[in-house]
Amino acid sequence: MIELVEETARARSIVLDLPDWRGHRAGQHVDLRLTAEDGYQAQRSYSIASAPEDEHVVLTVERLDNGEVSPYLVDELRVGDRLELRGPVGGWFVWHAELGGPLLLLGGGSGVVPLRAMLRHHSAIESRVPLRLLYSVRTLDDVAYRDELAGLTGVEIRLTLTRSWPEGWRGYRRRIDRALLEEVAWPPAERPLVYVCGATGFVETAADLLVQLGYDPDRIRTERFGPTGG
C-alpha cells in the first residue's frame, strides 16, 4: 500500500503497488483478506476505482460503522502496510469499448466506485461513446472524486443530493425517482447500456423504474453492496 487519499470524511482511496498484477477491466473488484495475529481471517470484496490504464490499482473504501473490515481499512491502514488480495474478479459488471453505448451510469453512494473506473477508462481510451453519470449521495460532503468529476470534459455528470444541500445548489435534491430518470436517461429508443451500482434499495428502485420506462432489461447491469459488505 503506497498511498492513501481522503475522498470524503468516511471514504478513502487505497493506492496499491502490485508488481504481479495482470490487469483488469473497468468495473471489476478484488477480494481482500485480512489476517489477525492469532490467525483469524476476514475477507471482503472491494471495487477497483482505477482504470486499467492507470499506473496503480486503487480501491476506494467507505467506512461502514458496524463493519468489521472497512473501519480497519479507512482508519487503521498505513502507507507501507501489506495487503493480501485476489483478483480481478467479476466479468459482467464491466465496460470496455466494444460494448459501446450510449452509456448511462447510475451510482448510489459508494456505488460510484466501479463507475469511476469506467469513467477513467472511457477518458483514457478517448472514447466517443456518449456517457452520462447520475450520482446520488446524501450531502455534497459525501461526494467522492469531487474535483475529478468537476474537471471531466466530454461526459455529463449529474449529482443528486438526497439529505441536504448547500445554499444555491443547482443540482437535483431528491432520491432517484421516475421523473429524475426520465430527465437524465437517454430515451429507451437509443438503447443505452446501463450500469447501476449502489445499496440494494437504490439498485432495485433504479432498475425497476428503468424497466417500467421501457428500457431493455438485457442492457441493464447491476451490482449491489449488501448492508453487511463492510
Next chain:
Amino acid sequence: MSSFSRGFRGRRRLEADPARVPPGQYVTGDFPVLSAGPTPRTPLDRWTFEVAGALDEPLRLSWDELQALPSETVSVDIHCVTGWSKLDTTWAGVSLDTLLDGVETAAEYALAFSDGGYTTNLPLDDLLGGKAWIAYAYDGEPLDPEHGGPARLLVPHLYFWKSAKWVRGLRLLEEDEPGFWEGFGYHNYGDPWKEQRYRGD
C-alpha cells in the same frame, strides 16, 4: 505476502458454530441481495416450470401444478461466494426428487434457467437425493422477488449463485455446459467447504 495484517483484530462472531461456517465466510443476520440485472416480475398465471433437454417427454408445470405437489419445509445454511453465510434459513418448496420422479434420462448435468436470462450448471446428482428444492416460501412467507420469487432453485450445499433466482426450468444435458457466472470465471462446481470460488480453485 505478510503473514498477518498489522493492527487488525477483527470481530469474532462467537455465536456461530465454526463447524457450520465454511472457510473464508462470515455469518450475517441480514439477507443481502445479489443479482446481475433488474428483478424480473412474471405474473403467476404466465409462470411455468419446464424440464427439457435429454428426456423423452419434456415436463411443463403451471404455478398451480407446482403448488399441488407435496411440499417440504427445510432449514438449511446458505453460503454466498461474496463471503456471507446465513445459518438456519427456513424454506418451503418442492424437492427436485419429487419433481423429477419418473423422469428417465441419460443426462448427467443440468442447466437451470431463469427469467432475465440467468443460467447456472450443476451435476444432476447434486439436484437429487434430498439436496435441492424449487423453493417458493422463505420464513413462512411467499418468496420476495428480490430474493428470487416467485420461485428459486435452492441447492444449499453449493455456493448460493447455484441456487438460481426466478428459476423457470432445467435443461438436462449429457455434456456439461457453463452457466452465467461459471462463464465469467467462477468455479464450475462451487463447493463452499473446498472454497471453490473461482476457476482453478
